[in-house]
Amino acid sequence: MRPLAIVGPTGTGKSDLALTVAEKLGEQVAVEVVNADAMQLYRGMDIGTAKLTVAERRGIAHHQLDVLEITETATVARYQEAASADIETIMARGALPVVVGGSMLYIQSLLDQWSFPATDPAVRARWEGRLAEVGVAALHQELARVDAAAARSILPTDGRRIVRALEVVxxxxxxxxxxxxxxxxxxxNTAIVGLDWDTDVLDERLARRTDTMFADGLVGEVVSLLGRGLREGVTAARALGYAQVIADLDAGGDGSGARELTFVGTRRxxxxxxxxxxxxxxxxxxxxAAGGNVDRTLRIWRDVS
Known part of the structure; x- marks a missing residue:
């Protein structure tokens, strides 16, 4: 049973398309979704990641949701191993795995069987110490001196990836x-479908999505998670929305001031x-914005040779 992957930018409606495809297939084949959104791996990070509630999943099994505590570090390697096992198991029982998400490295590691370079705890610790000593901007400059291409591809605020790049080099x-x-x-032999919108329309969708998150209680969710150790999480605390709310709270705000920065960060x-x-x-x-995308998706899935 060839898998289907539905990928693309945040806020484009990938989950809804996947669920509607599953319903369209009906009794022909069972469909199970494998999440490929890194932050939806975390328990309790629901509002800010637009994670589907159990009711919204329409009775369709979902994998790789709520599998990590917020204090744990999400890694591409861990995800690749766990999601690959899920897909193999789903196919073995004759069901259709549908990979859904927009976390770029996670999806490519899964579909291209990325072989990860070795890691050395001592080297990693030394670069992490350097990060703490000089700060993320200065460390990004150090990376640029030894690997300019890597520096161009990694955001100067992404300390974790900068450290990893320096370790690998x-x-x-x-x-x-x-x-x-x-x-x-x-x-x-996975069929890969991408979903996107016109930029101006997607920006409007992202603005509404951001407003909805704050209206639905994102700030309260962050406050609750801070009590469970969110601030100590290496990856969870940096998630879009969560990082901005934490910064606003730390500056003495009530969290609502993070709304615009969350929207801008999501758009970027x-x-x-x-x-x-x-x-x-x-x-x-x-x-x-086009009609008929469910049927188009199914044709693409069936036509992959």
């Missing part, structure tokens, strides 16, 4: 990009997602 003696996955035939992230996914020639793109 030191251990391998090669540019960080040398360890990146190569786009080839997708694993399991969408631009990065587009740039990444558009490089993948295997993706067949659909316009979110």
């Amino acid at each position: 030191e251990l391998t003696g090669l540019p960080f990009a040398a360890s990146a996955p190569r786009i080839g035939a997708p694993r399991w 992230y969408v631009r990065r997602q587009r740039s990444w996914f558009r490089r993948d020639h295997r993706i067949t793109w659909l316009d979110g």
